[in-house]
Amino acid sequence: MAKPTKTRLVADRRRASAPRAKSKTAKPRAATTGRRGPGSWLTWPFRLAARIFWAVAWRGTVAIAALLALATIYNYAGLPDMASLSDGRARGSVTLQDRDGRTFAWRGDNFGGLITLDGVSPHLENAVVASEDKRFYSHLGVSPRGILGAMRNNVQAGRSPFSGSGGSTITQQVAKLLCLGTDWDPATGISEAAFEADCRAGSVWRKVKEIPYAFALEMKFTKAEILSIYLNRAYLGAGARGFAAASQRYFGTSVADVNPQEAAMLAGLLPAPSYYAPTSNLERAQDRARTVLTLMHDQGMLGDTDFAAAMASPATLSPAAREDTGGYFADWVMSDGPDFLTGDTTEDVIVRTTLDQRIQRAAESALQEVFETKVSAGSEAQAAIVVMSADGAVRAMVGGRNTRGGGQFNRAVQAVRQTGSSFKPFVYAAALDLGWRFDSIILDSALAIDVPGSGIYSPSNYTNQFYGEVTLTDALTHSLNAATVRLSENVGRDVVRNVAQQFGIESDLAEGPALALGVSESTLLEMTGAYAGILNGGTSVTPYGLSSLSLKGDDRALLDHDSGLGERVITDGAARQLVYMMSQVIERGTGTRAQLPSGRPAAGKTGTTQAARDAWFVGFTGDYVAGVWMGYDDNTPLTGVTGGGLPAEIWRETMARVHEGLPVTPLPMIDPALETRPAPQVAGREIAPRSSPPREDEPNIAERVLMDVLGGIFRRN
Structure with missing residues (x-):
């Protein structure tokens, strides 16, 4: 069989031909050998910038992530246990009780004891989460959605995006309360209030530092533990540190037993404790509580029936919180007692006093009655009252016409x-x-x-x-x-x-x-005490208001004073x-x-000084001694007032109320x-x-x- 012959493949020689006619619609093709079109020089700076940005961005992101991870690990390593973080007070509390053992005032930072989420009313947990951080159980400590939403709200309100609402999660708020792990040191010369204000400052740099600390908290603790720290550490006005203390302070009840309306009022204090404190303005606190109840209802945390009942019956103060009496007396006892166990105490102290709340109310109402019915409207004249027993035990003290709250100028002891x-x-x-x-x-x-x-x-x-x-x-x-x-x-x-x-x-x-x-x-206190010495048969007395002092939870008295x-x-x-x-x-x-x-x-005896700058009446019955002073703080002369006039009438109104129902003592x-x-x-x-x-x-x-x-x-x- 003959072998096939191999045919050599040779390309046909190109022949010259007439140039083809160009199509009217044809476009010239750009060269493919690296040359650009005539407009390419306009876009190359943007392409270069994009490449540089991308190179910097991914490297910067990696660097920031590394720094964030390192900062988180550093903060994590420095976090103590939950119990240590829950009570961050720099000083203790003083609970003042009257002669019958009923609490009438608090001083210092009251802490109701360590609480965990298991010991808190579910209504309180829901109220806090609904009003402060509805995504608390789903985020990792920081909520980008919350931050962007807060920035949008700030801009809509005409503020800078970084001022006003900050969109902080509960975890970030805990970071603020912990001041990012820094404790207040009195040796720095900065007051505790100024230190806490700086910790809560909403600057951008502060927000940046909160992020790794919040991540560290989320790594260290469970959500329940983080919320427990928050419930223990938050300041809620009127000297109450933590929800346990606030529940007792405002409602006289355990934090485990608060109902929805009480829980809503407590949670409503968080944005502005002093402003929303029910002891300051109950109606304002109730309005804020209604807002929290609505949030709870809208987020499915409170049923229709419970919501309607809570809205119809707002929370009210306990009798002790509602009376708000004896502020001047409490301030005097605090200043008169040993500083290391009163004003500067680092312990929680219980002080039993000589105060009789019935007599205190009698003195306050008598002063109000006389000024409303006998003194010209708009008068700035002041008055003070002290009532005591013959042994010097002070039963009531009114240091001025404004009888609500503490920390005021006390004319009974300071004038x-x-x-x-x-x-x-x-x-x-x-x-x-x-x-x-x-x-x-x-x-x-x-x-x-x-x-x-x-x-x-x-x-x-x-x-x-x-x-x-x-x-x-x-x-x-x-x-x-x-x-x-x-x-x-x-x-x-x-x-x-x-x-x-x-x-x-x-x-x-x-x-x-x-x-x-x-x-x-x-002073009025000195004069009233001196008259007590006349009543008791000629023996001097030292006015006193502190009967006994003990540490909270300890029945043994550290100080005892019975006469x-x-x-x-x-x-x-x-x-x-x-x-x-x-x-x-x-x-x-x-x-x-x-x-x-x-x-x-x-x-008794009247007293009027030169130019009627001061008017006095001090006297006694067989049961009590009372002193009244009246005058102006700036020494302006009184008009038409002598000791036998308005001071004697204030004294009579006070003592008439004090002796209601008491047998006559000769x-x-x-x-x-x-x-x-x-x-x-x-x-x-x-x-x-x-x-x-x-x-x-x-x-x-x-x-x-x-x-x-x-x-x-x-x-x-």
Whole structure:
């Protein structure tokens, strides 16, 4: 078979031909050998920028992710356990109870104890999640949707995208509460409030730092634990740190038992605790709670029936929170107690006090009644009231017309004012203790005393008249100035000053003869305490409000105080005579407007200072002592007011309310009809060294001075 022959393949030779006619629609093809069209130079900068951006972007993203991971790991390593994070207070709390053990005030940061989600009402969990972070259980600590939504809302509200709402998740809010792991240090000189404000600052850099810390929290803890930290750590106004404390503070109930409307009110406090606090404005707090209830209902966390019931019956305050009484008293107890267990305590402390809330309400309502009915509208005059028992236990304190809240200027203890004629009982106490009697005679006439460096001192009476020879009782009853100065000069200014100081007037007392007329200054608390010494038979008292102090959960008292009684100042006989004399002030003297209903016996003394800058009435019944001061904070003279006027009426209104339902207790005073000893007379019209001889049981002058000196040295504080 013949082999096939191989045919060589050769391309046909191209032959020259006439050029083809170009189509009218044909376009020239661009060269494919790297050359660009004529417009390519316009787009190459954008292509180059895109390449550079992509190169930088993916490398930057990797770098940021690496930094974020490192920051998250670093924060994770520094996180302690949940219990350590739950109570972040720098100081402890003080719970103040009245004489019956009922709580009436809180100071410091109250912490209700560590709570977990298992011990919290489901309504509270739902309220917090619905109002603060509805995606809490689905995100990883940061919600981009929430942040973008917050930025949009800020722009729509006319603000910068980064100011106003920040779209923070609950995890990010926990990061804020923990201040990104930094604790407040007093040594830095920054206040705790300023430190916390800086931690909550919504700056962009702060937001950036929150992100890895939030991721670390999500890595370290479960969602339930993160929410538990939030519930324990959040500040909710009125000194309540955490929902357990707030539930007790506002509703007097456990955080496990709050109903939907109470839970909504508590959750509603989170954005602005002080603003939405129900103790500040209950109606505003209820409106905010309705908003939270609506969110719970819309998100399926509250059924139709429960929602309707909660909206129809908003949460209200407990009786203790609603009364908001005793703020001035609480502030005084806090300032008067040991700092390391009150104002600067790092422990949770329970303080049992002497406060009687019934008496406190009586004093507050009496002050309000008089100012609403007897004082001109718009007047800026102020008043203060102190009520105490004869042993110095303070039962009520009103430091000004605004009786709500604490931290205000307390005129009962902080205002140091001239006492006027309310000082005169100490002059008569000194005389009676030296042997004068209630019916001894003193001359009320013009008096001229040469005061070195000041010239002649000549006191006059309020009526600009003199009454000649009068009994000591009448001189005090009608508040005769000349007779009182003459008596003071007779017994000795030093003796008068010593008696007043032993009764508790700690302020500097004047050296000149005007001492007898109350030109020296004192506080209402001091004056009321000094009068308590007259009521109890002549024994000094130290006013006190703290009965006992113990740590929370510990029944043992660290401090115990059951009496303010001190040393005897004047004899019981002198005190009984003085009480009688002071009873006549109310019965027929300058204090008749202080007379109590039902013929209840009372004793007291009016006081009006120069130019009527201060008006006083201090007095007592057989049960209680009460002091009233009235004046202006800037020392503006009162118009038409004396101690026997509005202060006496405030005193009467207070004591009438205080004694409602109480049996009548007689005053510890003499019966003048049974005092048969002849009254000695003044020998002439000149001041004698002593107008009445001492009783047989009284020491002589030298012995008396020695006893006064020794008493001053060894007097018990």
